[in-house]
Amino acid sequence: MKIATAAVSVVIFAMTMALRFLSSVRFTNDEYIQLAGAQQMLFGEWPTRDFLDPGLPLSYAASAASQLIFGRTLFAEAMLTSVAFGLAAALTVVAARRLSGSLLVGIVAALMEVAIFPRGYSYPKMLLYAAAPLVIGWCVERPTVWRRTLLAVFVQIAFLFRHDHGLFIGTGAAVGAALAGDGVRSSRVMLRQLATFVAIGIAVSLPFLLYVGLNGGVGHYFVQGVRFSAAEAAENGLVIPPFGAREGLERNSEAFLFFLFYALPLIAAAVLALRWRALTDTTRALLASLIVIALMADRGFLRDELSTRLADAVVPAVLLSAWLVGQIRRISWRPTRMAWATVAAVLFFVSSFTVVTIGNTVEQLNRASLFGGLARMPERFVDRRAHLRDPWNDGAMPAGPSRVLVPFFQYLDRCTTSDQRLLVPGFIPEVPVHARRPFAAGRMTIIPGYLDAPEERRNLLATVQRQNVPFMIVSSRSRATVWAAYPELASFIDTHFTPLATYQIGEEGVSVDVRVNRSMPPRGVDAQSGWPCFR
Incomplete structure (x- = not known):
């Protein structure tokens, strides 16, 4: 099974990378936030020290590194995002297979993630949240100091890509660290494990805190970040989407996925509570972590303009769905198992339809020219590369x-x-x-x-x-x-x-x-x- 999973993951990685690159026709102006920061770094300036950074230092650095490799054009960003989306899809296959026990479920989870077509700048939301359950699961399986340290490093990487990623994944990781271990644990033991992980996390973050402290002060930096986030939240608040016969297909699709994404962690929490004694300690800790991450991601990402925001929260949703499908497969009484399998099948088909609608999947496939046949794919790669390497190609520029x-x-x-x-x-x-x-x-x-x-x-x-x-x-x-x-x-x-x-x-x-x-x-x-x- 490990060989099959690895082989499928490689195929999914290659297909997703190719699809994302070939569909990289035009960048939206939001994507230029990290591109502008990356360019500033290539001119010798640093976030916080030399220019205002709302909390994306590693996003700038990743884009800058890609430009050092592939040249200072949009081609470099297209390569970065394409590779990241491909890797995220491959990790989703692995994570969903482990959660469900089925490689087929892992493939379906990855395809759903790809089909919703997140914006290019959202690649950390795919990559980090697909990797999170794998890293957390690896840590809680044998929670040594070394593994906890590596988990804290992963949380710090997420934090540096965007600070709310560190908050969401870090909170989930802390829950997992508190619950990790064999057998029944007292509240005192869990608090001690939590305190140990938090202490390791603070130690790992000291280099960044020192950098910020030398460039304006830690307190000023975080107060500024909170104010920036508050302004962003005020402009893009939570919107409960309408749902009904009078709404169009796209609005109903938005509403369905919105409520489904919020329902999945609650359903998973209920199932986890019901099956707590039957599950291993590692599964309990991992699922509790994933549920917390999903709830926080839903609240943080699902704001105004749901048509683009829904894709940001897709990874926790498909991973929780994979685990729930795996639990259905473990129901021993056949009538009950078949009843829940029917419910899952209906939700899958409706979800697939809504994902394709929200992601404009057919249009994206057409934009990638995949309907022109595989024989012309090398030619299309060359054309797309030339298109993205032209610094003043208005076809690659955003409207405006x-x-x-x-x-x-x-x-x-x-x-x-x-x-x-x-x-x-x-x-x-x-x-x-x-x-x-x-x-x-x-x-x-x-x-x-x-x-x-x-x-x-x-x-x-x-x-x-x-x-x-x-x-x-x-x-x-x-x-x-x-x-x-x-x-x-x-x-x-x-x-x-x-x-x-x-x-x-x-x-x-x-x-x-x-x-x-x-x-x-x-x-x-x-x-x-x-x-x-x-x-």
Whole structure:
């Protein structure tokens, strides 16, 4: 069985990687958050020390490392996410097989995860949450200090990818560590095991805490992170989706998966309680951990825009489903087993239909050109690679400013140096990435409600004033709100930057203004545009 599982996992990895790469036609602007941070690191800056980091340092580092290997284009990010999604699917096969006792169930779980097509930037939510039960299970099976330390290291890695991943997986791991061991344990023993794991976790996190402490202070960092998360939560709150005959197919699919994802950990908890004595100590600890992780992931991920958020919580859902299917297979009385198997089959078919609907699976397969035949797959790989390696290919850019700014990007390539920055008020992190220039003010986004207290506004302005910033780019969509939220910055821009060009986006009346810093003396004039050169 181990050989068969390994072989199937390799096949699933290769197929998923190929599918994700071939479907990487265009990146959304949300994906440019980690790309902008990665580019800033490649320019020699570090999260927290040199630019604002809401809690994604390892996400930036992973993207930066991929660019060092594959080049500083979107091709590198496509390779990173494709490999990560492939590895996540392979780990899901292994984890679901162990939980259910069936390789077929493991394959189905992985296919459901792939079919819902998470956004590219969500790869840590697939990879980390697929690996978590394997690492936790390995630790609680024989909870030595060495294994607990490695589990704590895994939690720290999750934390550095995004802090809430560390919170969710770390809480589940702590539950598992408390319950680990053979036989009946007293509350005192469980508390001692929990305290030991927490102490190891703190020791593992000391290098990061020291880094943060030397760059602004630990307290300031976490207060800032809490405020940023609160602003994000206020903007994307929990939404209970409507469900009924009057709703369309997609809305009903969203509602079905939303309620199913919340129900699965509760059902699993009930089954775990009923079968507690029949289960091994390792299974108890692992399932308790997975249930906690699933509940926290559901609450943390399932927010507004469910059509994209549901995919973020799919891994705990399919793993709990796999375990529940395995429990059905262990029911000894045949009529009861068949009744529950029928319920599971109905839920599976409905879930499959809703997953394909939410993930736009058919459209994604068509985008990957898989319907054109396997013989042309090498050709499609070459075409997609060329498509993603072109830094100014508007087909790979998100809708919005970056497409119309290509002539400006080409001008920057001719007339600025790589250490000259762009000030980008609003939410347009893709602009500095495609311009291949660092962002100014230590902010890849400058938006109302996010760390805009008076002291933070003054620090932002002070940072801009000491940097080499020849240009400012802002969209008409966000100019008024950003100017109102950051009056000091707005006054500085209006005083020191003069209009250079205005680009229209489509036919909606939206424009992008480019302004040049009048305080910086040019070194020449660009022959093609007639604009000032600063190199």
